[in-house]
Amino acid sequence: MSISDNLKDHILDSIAEGVFTVDKDFKINFFNKAAEKITGYKRDEVLGNFCKNVFRSQVCYSNCPIAIVLRTQNNLYDFESVIKTCVGDEKTIKLNAAVLYNDLNVPVGGIVSFRNLYEFEAIGIDLQKETFFNGIIGHSRQMKEIFELIEEISETDAPVFIQGESGTGKELVANAIQKLSNRKNNPFVKINCSIFPSNLLASELFGHVKGAFTDAFKDRPGRFEVAEKGTIFLDEVAEMPLQMQIQLLRVLQEGTFERVGESITRRADVRVIAATNINIKDALKKGQFREDLFYRLNVIPIVIPPLRERPEDIIPLVKYFLNKFSLFYKKQITELEEGAFEILLNYQWPGNIRELENAIEYAFVRTIKKNIIESAKLPVSIIEGVKSPPVKSTLTFFPVSKERADLLFLLEKNLWNKSKVAKELNIGRTTLWRRMKKLGLTNQ
């Protein structure tokens, strides 16, 4: 089953996220309505133009998002950038980028989706109160254990090492750690270590002095200096070149570093939170990640389980995303039909929460004149992905069903007060107890 090009265009024009595509020469060949709204340009004004001449961003010259994907072979998510609108105003955006390939697996273009950061953050603030733990949604036992751990470590400055597959919310966990820490009112600096070529990463982390290399026109502090007295989040730390790992180890061990091209030793008082989505044991075995650095970073390890191992979290996440998109798109869709839930609950979610969010948004924009999302509106890849028998998670002993997740949601909401839940369901306490037992919810 596939959808027509017209429908694809309609979907891309319906979403609130700006989307544009470029050919292999970086000339724009698609520009959706939201992109028009965010930038102020009309589609006809930008088609055929080089993207750098339209967006006029610094990153076009130093760190083009599509070039990062080409270099690293990994899609880019939540990359912050500043663009210029058609009238020359600067706008901060968050973007995702990917490369488009032809049948021979040769890159033929790129796609970028982007959002006006401040508009999106405003919605995020409205929704904060609906999340369960400092911006993180999680009902499952595994996530609750992580929340408890984050609270326990709030008094310490020890390094934290977060592991989790792509899309599991490592950055949200880092945000929560920082927000609860003693350094919460000091700078919080984030850097994705995988997107900088090795020669630039040293300059990004430790700064440089004028003349240190060709483009070093003036002195520039690095991220460690900017984060002084605060916290630095080193995302995808295991992608860091080995030479840089030695320098990072020195900062952790001695608290000192030098700017590139300078011999003055500077001190750093920075708490380090690092994260990776790769199998760290493999990286250690293959010598891609230094063992001494790992042990320095891994003082407080946090492993975020993939979504497929905590299906109880799917329904609250879905509810959250429906609320979010209702605010963003200004249309009220608050429910999914039963069949759609079954599909979501039985899909394996290799892209984790990010994939779930995208799937909900896709179905959301395809739902017109209804306030309930039907299963047919979900992405084809998800619908077809559950045709094969679902792989049973080792952590799930009871059938994954909407009934169980809904009941768990109510129990959580009412802090496991069974009288309140029974009243809300309009059933007796004994009936509730029987239902909980059947669904394996009595030991929670």
Next chain:
Amino acid sequence: MKEMLGNQYFMARNYPAAQGEFEECLVKNPKNKSVRKKLIVCYTQTGRIKEAIKFFNELIAEDIQFIINTNPVTDDCPCPELVAKIEGQGIFNEESLDYCIVLGIIWLYCDISKSLEYFIKANEKAPDDETLAFTLNTLERYIDSHPINKHIV
């Protein structure tokens, strides 16, 4: 992979990085004219003048119009800014052969008559250089067979 990344580096005017990507790209597809056209510019900016003139001669022998018809705006050609930089900032010794060759190459992307002027100067400085003689001969033959261009000269 290499061509698209090379295009981005070229667009960002990072000529050494673009050169590396384009060279790798030509290993797989040596006939790629678009890549060769940009690689010539990269070579002029990284000081590899011998390679620049070699690739330049090959391309003008094969399809001189592919360079002449470059549009500085729609092709994002850096040559106008490079000409301004080289002619105005004393990067090269103006009496040197390399100065004449680099400007001769770059001007062909914008103005064949200026290109010819620089290659005539280069030929005067190195009258026995067969490579330069070939370049000059190719440009002159093209101008002779295209009256509009002859008029410009």
